[in-house]
Amino acid sequence: MRAGKRLLIAAAFALGLGLAAFTVQAGDHGPHWGYEGDHGPDHWGHMAADFKACSEGKTQSPIDLSNATPEALSEIKFDYKASKLNVVNNGHTVQVNYDGGSSVEVDGSEYKLVQFHFHTPSEHTVDGKSYGNEMHLVHKNDKGQLAVVGVLIDKGAENAAYKAIWSNLPEVANDKKSADVDINAALLLPEEKSYFTYAGSLTTPPCSESVKWIVLKSPIQMSDGQIEAIQKIMHKNNRPVQKMHDRKLKVSK
Numbered sequence: 001m002r003a004g005k006r007l008l009i010a011a012a013f014a015l016g017l018g019l020a021a022f023t024v025q026a027g028d029h030g031p032h033w034g035y036e037g038d039h040g041p042d043h044w045g046h047m048a049a050d051f052k053a054c055s056e057g058k059t060q061s062p063i064d065l066s067n068a069t070p071e072a073l074s075e076i077k078f079d080y081k082a083s084k085l086n087v088v089n090n091g092h093t094v095q096v097n098y099d100g101g102s103s104v105e106v107d108g109s110e111y112k113l114v115q116f117h118f119h120t121p122s123e124h125t126v127d128g129k130s131y132g133n134e135m136h137l138v139h140k141n142d143k144g145q146l147a148v149v150g151v152l153i154d155k156g157a158e159n160a161a162y163k164a165i166w167s168n169l170p171e172v173a174n175d176k177k178s179a180d181v182d183i184n185a186a187l188l189l190p191e192e193k194s195y196f197t198y199a200g201s202l203t204t205p206p207c208s209e210s211v212k213w214i215v216l217k218s219p220i221q222m223s224d225g226q227i228e229a230i231q232k233i234m235h236k237n238n239r240p241v242q243k244m245h246d247r248k249l250k251v252s253k
Helices: 003-023 041-046 160-166 224-234
Strands: 069-071 077-079 082-089 094-097 103-106 109-119 133-140 146-155 176-184 195-201 209-216 220-222 250-252
Touching (some): 082 160, 160 176
Antiparallel strands (some): 082 176, 094 109, 133 146, 195 209
């Protein structure tokens, strides 16, 4: 087998592991990782061979969104449809699994929305500023490549678009909740869609790289009570910002 082909297979396998990491349940077999002490981010890379990228990777996420280069970037085309509400607390985050049929178009490629989940406080920072929460919408294309849209969440007015989700937050690890209501991820986004973009990774083990990151510049607002509802369940589930190394951070003009 040629070296190039072996590299492609290895990359696809790593991304497959990465997508599994987003949906794995806390009770599944594998190293026990978390956000504090001996199980925290500083130790992830040494817990298993599959987690090596967490400590050795050069394109890790999240990052501080600063010193971005303005460019005439293509518009992100969101094509989100309604989905039945299915929420799971997997022990690491509160995650909403999304019905098929929704997608984004990035640089001419379609990525299908798989799920979205929350981190508290935010994982990405902007010029050193942290936000109350951050939502990650995880997409996958037909080649198995991932694109994640990040939405920063600031304290402000109550956000009615999240009411159905917040009324069905599972408070215990491995608990699931569903409701006979429709949600539409399009309503969860800010109106302004300008964005930062860079080459990064999953922010949880195995920290697989080759993830296309799109972080919307404009935060949305939630009330103190809405932000605290996630904090009460997850406490603190954000990975610290990582080094940029030789990467380029772009921002749409």
